[in-house]
Amino acid sequence: MLEVNAPYDRSVITQLPTSDKASLEKAISTAHAYFKNQKQWLPVYKRIEILEKIAVIMEERTEKLITDAAREGGKPYTDSKVEVLRAINGVKLAVQCLSGFHGEEIPMGLTKASEGRMAFTRREPIGVVASVSAFNHPVNLIIHQTVPAIAVGAPFIVKPASATPISCLNLMEIFREAGLPEEVGVAHLCDRDSAGFLVTDPRINYLSFIGSGEVGWKLRSQVAPGTRCGLEHGGVAPVIVFDDADIDAMIPQLVKGGFYHAGQVCVSVQCVFAPKGNARDIADRIAEKAKNLVVGDPLDPKTEVGPIITDWELNRVGEWVQEAVKDGAQLLCGGENHSATCYKPTVLFNPPKNAKVTQHEIFGPVVCVYGYEHPDEALEIINNMPYGFQSALYTQNIDKAFSYGKQLNATAVMINDHTAFRVDWMPFGGRDQSGLGLGGIPYSMHEMSREKMFVFKTPAS
Template identity: 50%
Template sequence: MKQLIVKQAYTDAILAELTMHNAEQVTAMLATASALDKNGCLPTYKRIQILQKLADLIKNEEEYFARLIANEGGKPIKDARVEVARAIDGVHLAISAIRDIKGAEIPMDLTPAGAGRKAFTSMEPIGVVVAISAFNHPLNLAIHQIIPAIATGCPIIIKPASLTPLCTLRLSKLIEQAGLPVGWVQVALLDNENAEKLVTDPRVAFFSFIGSAKVGWYLKSKLAPGVRCALEHGGVAPLIFDDYQDIDGFVNGVVKASMYHSGQVCVSVQRVYIPSVRAEEIAQKIAAVANQQVVGDAINEDSDLGPLIAPKEVDRVESWVNEAVAQGARVVTGGRRINKITYEPTVLLNPAKDAKVSTQEIFAPVVCVYAYDDINEAIEAANSLDVSFQAAVFSDNLSLAMDVADKLEASAVMINDYTTFRVDWMPFAGRKHSGYGIGGIGYTMRDMLEHKMIVIKS
């Protein structure tokens, strides 16, 4: 049996040694989930009771989960605590959304053909859910995939990221403690081959994926006929600055929004467009704040930035930044690795339009500032990529800001706020290559339900 070694993100100390599941175990998991689905889900009130107890159990282990997130995923402990709070709230959001699961009467006698009939719809669980999760929010992403399945009555098999499986494993234990019968939530520790076997099985009814576009679109192409799915990939988030009075507030926010969790967030600010007359000044201000960020072990209370998830990611970031500099970008601050797992907070001025830092998601504490002479030029640049998730515009001129928001190709545009803004009840989705379907607790629950219409002829 293959072993999965989980290590502390900064020190490389071993946190756990886990046995991975093989192909036969994948088949058994699918058989268990399929049998539960055929036998019918728990009554709604029991699902509500289980989720209520689960929220309390997570609350009781709030600090434990925060430290687990910091240790296995490298997210600074102060940000990890925020993630746990969001996760608890996510469970409560699902409880509230359960109360909105209902059908509707469908009028039949609008034409003579329907006369003498009554019709109504009800909502049923879609069936077996398979989820593949990402490393960067190891608890809250699991909440967004597992909890909607529990709430709607779907059995779920989830594969957590191999580098950060411990939060999902602990969450699954708490779910059992909360009263959900064994088998309704199964955690699969899989290599790529067995993960594909799981996802492409015809017994799967819904596939939830959070991760790279390359893997997500590939797996979608392999799904069995009729399988619904939701894919959440990344972006190269643009922010257009027009004229905004609170420059210091703006600058502090840019640093947080681009370097939170060392930039390893799918909607991190990466491209900042600023009028040419102010680009140098504001880039220097961003750099001054970036220089104050403390980089270190995420478990330390004073760390603002932790490590990147793996040494190979530092190698990649170093290569991309060096390429940008060779093509004419100026390093305002940073631009170098600190050690094998951390990279300096970095601000680049005017990278080439075709540089990797301008066209691909860097997933690192690197922000690029571009000077523009006409705001339409900035809008065109912001829209130029095949990825599109959340975008932002800063302006004290609301009319202009609304015009820019209308023209930006994004699933959400923040005015005088950052691309990283999210609350867990809002729709969250990528356009173009950035995703498929809509995330958010309530929206995911809708995806996991199917309409059934009953027509009665009297």
């Protein structure tokens, strides 16, 4: 049995039965048999009908989805509401994307050897998709890891995070009510060993993994030959502030981007580099706002920063902060537990460059500010990190924005906006140790499908 605890008070929400290898074997066999028999495949119009019904039912159950997500995941109610509304829009977006989901004509006749031929491609489902999800966005991540598969016609098996399975089960109930057959999509709650059995099975054609790099890269090394992977990990979400930045506009953005969901976001603002002349002032202003954030029960609409997901993670965040302070970082605010499950929003000034809070994703409510003599110093530190995900530049100079944006090792550069900005139709993913492949509804649809080319030899061409 899996015990699900509320992160805020660690109380037991429910206990749920878990899957063993036998039940996973049955699920894989069923999904694989469905994929191998094209006569069973749901036609596009039927998939659209199902997705449209899913969106309608989700809208009818918005309050339950929000409350369950906030309670089991610890994200404040107001932010969980944004997540659920985004998830509903993501379902609608998949329907919209299907109208442009197609192959293309491949030109022939460009050489004598290709004369008398015509060719085109079409996109087909990749096969069985195994989706392993994370806790921090328990509704929207499941949507991103299942709805693109439904849209393209790929059967899927989804494993939610052990900490937040209720939201996934809520969605699977909605999928079933909307008409999605069980052989097309199921959820399984299982331990790490059983999950390993799922993702390494040779009948799995695509692995979607969201979580720690340590686990994700290990799983990738174990998948069967031919299994494609999409891995979404994290980074330190670096920010470079230039001397011409609009500081007044920037501070609230960095506070939101750094402390949203207690920093438990893969692109949460973590390392802010600013000119030495005003770096301390910037750090103080961030700290002043951080001190006034409401920390507490995620179900209280006034709460802005909720709990850390587990005691282990709470202790780890505290240890990293204390280590940085011991080695010379200046603690401007926070640096201790707010309660038994919450950590105070923390701002550190000039931690050592080799500190864990500088070199690794802290995944907690901690923002570090560093002073630099020249922005190239910040660029060098950032580009020497093993991560590359979303980053940000604050400047009013378009030349600086393009020059440094080009040089940053990142998959996305936000100009005058925080690193945690995301909409669900944009490409989203990391490079280097931060991940592999791209998420975002249309991009996941592409990843969960593959192209087949037809070449006709005919004088009619």
